[in-house]
Each structure stands twice: as C-alpha cells, then as structure tokens.
Amino acid sequence: MLFFIQAGACMTDGILTIADRIHNKLDDMTRAERQLAHSILENYPASGLGPLAALAKVANVSVPTVARMVQKLGFKGYPDFQAELREELKATVQNPIAKHDTWAEGAPSGHVLNQFTDAVIDNIRHTLAQIDPDKFDEACEMVADQSKPLYIVGGRVSHTLAEYLFLHTQILRPNVTHIQSTSNAWPHYLLDVGPGDVFVIFDVRRYENNTLKLAEMAHARGAKIILFTDQWRSPVHQLAEISFSGRIVVPSAWDSVATLMLLVESMIAAVQNVDWDDTKDRMEQLEDMFDQTKLFRKFT
Amino acid sequence: MLFFIQAGACMTDGILTIADRIHNKLDDMTRAERQLAHSILENYPASGLGPLAALAKVANVSVPTVARMVQKLGFKGYPDFQAELREELKATVQNPIAKHDTWAEGAPSGHVLNQFTDAVIDNIRHTLAQIDPDKFDEACEMVADQSKPLYIVGGRVSHTLAEYLFLHTQILRPNVTHIQSTSNAWPHYLLDVGPGDVFVIFDVRRYENNTLKLAEMAHARGAKIILFTDQWRSPVHQLAEISFSGRIVVPSAWDSVATLMLLVESMIAAVQNVDWDDTKDRMEQLEDMFDQTKLFRKFT
DNA sequence: TTCGGCCTGTTACAAATATAACAGAATTCT
DNA sequence: AGAATTCTGTTATATTTGTAACAGGCCGAA
Structure with a gap:
C-alpha cells in the first residue's frame, strides 16, 4: 500500500498533527472509516471534540466504528484522542510567532x-x-480634555508608569498633576478636586490601601476615574469609569509591567492625535526651551 | 457597579461569543467564579472543551462551581455550554482571515x-x-555581584526605567544607588566611586549631556558601565563594557520604551536567580515589613 | 459579638458516554 | 459459487461524567 508523508503537513516541532495522521492512513482505511475520517476533517477539530455518538451520527457510521478507528490511530481510547486534539488546539491558538x-x-x-x-x-x-477600542478611545478623550484638570496616580511599583504618563501628558496639555499615593502629602492635592476632574490611577498587586482611599475620596468628589490594573483587578475598579486590565504574569518572582507600558504609550500616541495642532505647537515650544538650556545634544 | 457591553466584541453574525459573555459578567462574579473565568479565557477555547472535572482542577475550584457558573451564563448545562463552544470554534476556523x-x-x-x-x-x-545571550548573562552577573557597589543612572525620560530597575535591585541586594542625571546633585555621588564599581546607565535619544559627562567621570574612576540605549546608540556606548540597544520606533511623536522595559524586567528575573536563596530571604524580610506597615491589602 | 445570608466544597446519585462482546452483512479468494 | 475472512452494526455492560442535595464556612449587618 502507498504511504506518503504530506509535505508541510507536520507541525514545527516535528510531531504530526492528528489531521496528518488521519490523512496518512486514509488509504488503509475501509469504507466506513474513510467516511468517518472525512467527517472529522470536514470541520476540524470541532467535530472531534464532541461526544463519540454525535460524531458517529454525522458521519453516518456506528458508534463502535469510531471507537475502533481511534484505537487504530494509536490512541488508548476516545477520551485520549480528544485530549490530544485539545492540546493541539491550544498550541494552534497561541500566537504562531510567540512560540x-x-x-x-x-x-x-x-x-x-x-x-x-x-x-x-x-x-x-x-x-x-480584551480591550474595547471604544472605551480606549473614550479614555483618551478624557485624558486629552483640557477643560478638566488631570491627575495621575501611581503606587509603589506602578509609580513608574504613572510618572511616564505624566511626563508626556505634561507636554501635551496644561493642568496635569502627578500624585504619589505612597507619599503622605497626597491628601493635599485632593483639596482642589471637583466634579468632572479626571483621574488616571495605576494599581497593580499588591494593591495599595492608600491608592484605594485616594480613589474613594476622588470619586466622592465627583471625579472620573480611569484605571490601569492587572488581570485580577484592583478594588479601585468598582469606582472607575473605565478600567484596563493587563496580564502581568511572567517567569519571575515579580510581575511584568511591560504590557501596561505598551497601553500607556498607545494612550499617549492617541492623545497627541486628538488635537495635533495644539500638540505640535507645545512640542515646538519645548524644543526651543531645551535648545536654550543646552541640556541635550542635537540628534545626529 | 458599571456594566457595559463590549461594542465590537461580537462575532460577525452579531451574536456574542462565550468569551465575551464571560467577560461582561466578570464584574458580577464571585471569587471562585472569577478564578474559573480566567482559567477558561487563559487558553480559550481548548480548556472549556475538556471534561468538567479537568477544568475545575486547573482552575482550582470545585466541580459544582463550574456547573453553576455555566448555568449562570445561560446554558442548560455543561454539555450545552460545550456544544456552543464547538459551534464557535467551527465558525472561527471557517474564516481564518479575520483572526x-x-x-x-x-x-x-x-x-x-x-x-x-x-x-x-x-x-x-x-x-x-541582536542581543548576545552571553553578554546578557555577563551583565546580569555584574549587577548581581554584591561585592561591588551598583549605581543606576537615568535621564529625563529613561529615568523611569532606571527607577524601575532600582526599585527591584534594591530588594535583591544591598549597596544600590539611584542617580538622576537631571538633578544637579549627581556629582556628589561620584565621590565614592572606585575601580570595579558597576554602573547601569539608561540613555535614549535625545541623549543627555549630563548623562554623558557622568559616564565619563565614572569611567575615569575605573567603573564598569552597562548601557541600555536605543538603536542609534548613545555616545556613552564607547565607554560601556556592555551595551544593549533596543528598537524604539513606534507610530507616535515619541519613542517607545516598552522594549527596553522588557529587557530590564528580564534582567531582574535573571539577577534574582543568580543567588535565589539570598533573594528569597530578602524578599521575605520585605514582606514582613510590609505586613507590619499594613500598606498593602492581602492578595485575594 | 451574634445572627443571617450567600458562597463554596464534599458527598451521593443519575445520566450519559465509551468500551466489549456478539452476530449479521459484505467482500474476497479459492 | 461457496467458504473464509473481514468489516460493520446492535446490544449489553462498565465507567466516566455531570447534576442535585446537603452542610460547613465566610462575610457583612445589626
């Protein structure tokens, strides 16, 4: 009997997919089996993940035919077959570049x-x-709205992100304040907060009590809150108008803020586009001032 | 609590995917349910297609919790839930372009x-x-070497990265100093610098004169420099023992430090492994101190 | 602090699902 | 053409799997 390996049909790691294995054995199969095989490949892998009886029905073969074929393919039984199918699916869904x-x-x-x-x-x-682009746009507009004061709040670790956002929004618009919730001085800042003021709050685990209290007080004064948090969500999210939760798990004792950094940078890029003429104007002024202070080298 | 339907999160035929439905209800969920929900979304949809008990196990919840949640999502039972999941998968596979x-x-x-x-x-x-893993390892060892003082230097923007690295190395080892080259006080720090001291310097465009001067003086005193810079390389790289250049171009008026952030986080992860016992010890001490100050909420 | 309600897990049962054994149909070889 | 072999479907059984009922535990309110 003829036996050929489908070129390019194997996975990157050299292990054949179940679809490949079926393809390869196709010629060895009997009528009922072939019928079944085609049914499996028809909408692969969904059909194989259902109950055995269902698969037998759509393929118009008997139940034991399915069981037998699965064993011929080298599996211990139908559940075993399904398990491998799921593994395969898992690997497929994951970004092909990443892995x-x-x-x-x-x-x-x-x-x-x-x-x-x-x-x-x-x-x-x-x-x-998981991010809703509309909500993202909405948040960007809130951050860009120069008619309302903007407050940026970070905790012990997330302070880094907060400061980064502050550094850039400060260039993009007036009336921006950076508050460190780890500092005892933060209540002072809340004195001037009124309805409609915008807070961008960063809070990742371990969530900080100070940040939560600050959020509560800001919320009580009618401020709107945009929250950047992790996948488990800071308790602040109940007070937040909009919240973005980033995955932060990495093979390390700590979490990774790289994902959140990406979001922050995207937001900066989006905000600068809301009123580009104004942004451009402010940036040019800044350039002039830098030139005068001679802090930086000319870009070569 | 705020409840919004993700616009644009629906499938082409206008019906919400199960992932969407889970996501929307996330705020209403209890602890165990949220835990389960994340587990399902983790590698979606594969995990949901296995047996109920398996899913419960990986999510670390009890079997009935799964059954209950599935019903709360509006399904008659777990098999019903799986059936729709398979339908979804079938539809997804059929238009592979969109994803x-x-x-x-x-x-x-x-x-x-x-x-x-x-x-x-x-x-x-x-x-x-472009990164040489050996050089990377070497740099990590230099950072981990507790016999030599470690200085971390950042400029105006890159200060953010410097601070992030500082925050973590401070936990990992003693004798770490954070210097801001934008501050006028930096020359003071150089008084104590001697041969073999390690400097981690961050400098991305626009390159700062202060940072360069600081690097020159440190180098003159025999310090070893590890540089994080961008693809065009700060002039500091001529003085540096090891330098890492990250690509930082993005569709924005500014550059992106997300890539460099990733490098920094990788370095932190690597450094903590150099002497894990010591790291662990220091971290536990820190935990204790945090517990005493009650700054953080217990992680739920 | 104590009570009530709600969430969560353990146990027990029912239903479904897969496998094994058997018997009839189709096919092939002599 | 007839017998042997292989394939296929029906039935029966064992196992897995999902669901319902129950009870302990946690949190918030009084």
Whole structure:
C-alpha cells in the first residue's frame, strides 16, 4: 500500500498533527472509516471534540466504528484522542510567532530572555484581545480634555508608569498633576478636586490601601476615574469609569509591567492625535526651551 | 457597579461569543467564579472543551462551581455550554482571515492600539535578535555581584526605567544607588566611586549631556558601565563594557520604551536567580515589613 | 459579638458516554 | 459459487461524567 508523508503537513516541532495522521492512513482505511475520517476533517477539530455518538451520527457510521478507528490511530481510547486534539488546539491558538521561535538567536530556548519574551508577547495578546477600542478611545478623550484638570496616580511599583504618563501628558496639555499615593502629602492635592476632574490611577498587586482611599475620596468628589490594573483587578475598579486590565504574569518572582507600558504609550500616541495642532505647537515650544538650556545634544 | 457591553466584541453574525459573555459578567462574579473565568479565557477555547472535572482542577475550584457558573451564563448545562463552544470554534476556523491580524478584535486594523502593538512586537523581535545571550548573562552577573557597589543612572525620560530597575535591585541586594542625571546633585555621588564599581546607565535619544559627562567621570574612576540605549546608540556606548540597544520606533511623536522595559524586567528575573536563596530571604524580610506597615491589602 | 445570608466544597446519585462482546452483512479468494 | 475472512452494526455492560442535595464556612449587618 502507498504511504506518503504530506509535505508541510507536520507541525514545527516535528510531531504530526492528528489531521496528518488521519490523512496518512486514509488509504488503509475501509469504507466506513474513510467516511468517518472525512467527517472529522470536514470541520476540524470541532467535530472531534464532541461526544463519540454525535460524531458517529454525522458521519453516518456506528458508534463502535469510531471507537475502533481511534484505537487504530494509536490512541488508548476516545477520551485520549480528544485530549490530544485539545492540546493541539491550544498550541494552534497561541500566537504562531510567540512560540516555536527563539527570539535571541543562539540563546537556548530555556534562556531567561526567551522565556520572558514569550510570556510578555503572550500577555500582550491576551490583554489586547480584551480591550474595547471604544472605551480606549473614550479614555483618551478624557485624558486629552483640557477643560478638566488631570491627575495621575501611581503606587509603589506602578509609580513608574504613572510618572511616564505624566511626563508626556505634561507636554501635551496644561493642568496635569502627578500624585504619589505612597507619599503622605497626597491628601493635599485632593483639596482642589471637583466634579468632572479626571483621574488616571495605576494599581497593580499588591494593591495599595492608600491608592484605594485616594480613589474613594476622588470619586466622592465627583471625579472620573480611569484605571490601569492587572488581570485580577484592583478594588479601585468598582469606582472607575473605565478600567484596563493587563496580564502581568511572567517567569519571575515579580510581575511584568511591560504590557501596561505598551497601553500607556498607545494612550499617549492617541492623545497627541486628538488635537495635533495644539500638540505640535507645545512640542515646538519645548524644543526651543531645551535648545536654550543646552541640556541635550542635537540628534545626529 | 458599571456594566457595559463590549461594542465590537461580537462575532460577525452579531451574536456574542462565550468569551465575551464571560467577560461582561466578570464584574458580577464571585471569587471562585472569577478564578474559573480566567482559567477558561487563559487558553480559550481548548480548556472549556475538556471534561468538567479537568477544568475545575486547573482552575482550582470545585466541580459544582463550574456547573453553576455555566448555568449562570445561560446554558442548560455543561454539555450545552460545550456544544456552543464547538459551534464557535467551527465558525472561527471557517474564516481564518479575520483572526490574528488585528490584536484588539473589533478595532479597525488602523486603530492606534493595533498599529502600536504591531510596532512594539516588531521592535521586540529585532531587539532580541541582536542581543548576545552571553553578554546578557555577563551583565546580569555584574549587577548581581554584591561585592561591588551598583549605581543606576537615568535621564529625563529613561529615568523611569532606571527607577524601575532600582526599585527591584534594591530588594535583591544591598549597596544600590539611584542617580538622576537631571538633578544637579549627581556629582556628589561620584565621590565614592572606585575601580570595579558597576554602573547601569539608561540613555535614549535625545541623549543627555549630563548623562554623558557622568559616564565619563565614572569611567575615569575605573567603573564598569552597562548601557541600555536605543538603536542609534548613545555616545556613552564607547565607554560601556556592555551595551544593549533596543528598537524604539513606534507610530507616535515619541519613542517607545516598552522594549527596553522588557529587557530590564528580564534582567531582574535573571539577577534574582543568580543567588535565589539570598533573594528569597530578602524578599521575605520585605514582606514582613510590609505586613507590619499594613500598606498593602492581602492578595485575594 | 451574634445572627443571617450567600458562597463554596464534599458527598451521593443519575445520566450519559465509551468500551466489549456478539452476530449479521459484505467482500474476497479459492 | 461457496467458504473464509473481514468489516460493520446492535446490544449489553462498565465507567466516566455531570447534576442535585446537603452542610460547613465566610462575610457583612445589626
């Protein structure tokens, strides 16, 4: 009997998919089996993930035919077959670039760099998939709205993100304040807060009590809150108008804020576009001032 | 509590996917349910297609919790839930174009989020490809070496990265100093610098004169420099023992530090592994101190 | 602090699902 | 053409799997 390997039909890691294995054995099969095989491949892998009886029915074969064929394919039983099918699906759904590709060439795939990068890319994928673009746009407009004061709040670790956003929004618009919830001085800032003021709050685990209290007080005064948090969500999210939760798990004792950094930078980019003429004007002024202070070298 | 339907999160035929439905109800859920929900979304839809008990196990919840939640989502039972999941999968596989080319599903591919994410992922790939893992390891060891003082230096924008690295290395080892080159006080710090001291310097465009001067003086005193810079390389790189250059171009008026953030986080992860016992010890001490100050909520 | 309600997990049962054994139909070889 | 072999479907059984009822535990209110 003829036996050929489908070129390109195998997975990157060299293990044949179930579809491949079925294809390869197709010629060896009997009528009923072939009928069944085609039915499986028809809408692969969904049909194989249902109950055995259902599959037998759509293929118009008897129940034991399915069971027998699955065993002929080398599985212990139908559940075993399904389990591998699910594994396959899991691998497929995951970003094809992220996996199966070593990032830093020459580094063993177990190297921290690779592991970390894989995790971060994965985080980005999951995070972005869950974000509602409309809500994102809305948040950007709130941040861009110069008629309302803008407050940016960060905690111990997330302070870094807050400061980064502050640094840039400060250039884009007036009336921006950076508050560190770790500082005792934060209540002072709340004195002037009124209805409609906009708060951008960063809070990732471990969630900070100070940040929550600050959020509560701001909320009580009628301020609107935009929250950047992690997948488990800071308690602040109950007070927030809009919240974005990023995945932050990485192979490390700590979490990763790289994903949130990406969101923040995207937001900066979006905000600068809301009123580009104004932005441009302010940036040019800043350039002039830098030139005068001679703080920076000319860009070569 | 605020409740919004994700616009654009629906499938082409206008029916919400199960993932969407879960996402929408996320706020209404209890602890165990949320835990389960995340587990389902983690590798969707594969995990939901297995037996109920398996899903419960990976999510670390009890079997009935799964059954109950599925009913709360509006399904007659778990098999019903699985059936719809399979239908969804079938539909997904049939139009393979739509997926994976837009990150935030439902957002037009020209949306800032997508453009930005594409750019960042691209940056990560290019950056990682150029990094020599051996040099990276070497740098990590230098940072981990407790026998030598460690100085971390950042400029106006890169200060954010410097501070983030500082925040974590401070936990990992003693004798770490954070210097802001934008501050006038930096020359004071150099008084104590001697041969073999380690400097981690961040400098991205526009390169700062202060940072360069600081690097020159440190170098003159025999310090070793590790540099994080961008693809065009800060002039500091001529003085640096090891330098890492990240791609930072994004569709924005500014550059993106997300790639460099990833490198920094990888470095932190690597450093903590150099002497894990010591790291663990210091972290536990820190935890104790946090507990005493009651600054943070217990993680739920 | 104590009470009530709600969430969560353990146990027990019912239903479904998969496998094994058997018997009839189709096919092939002599 | 007839017998042997292989394939296929029906029935029966064992196992898995999902669901319902119950009870402990946690949190918030009084």
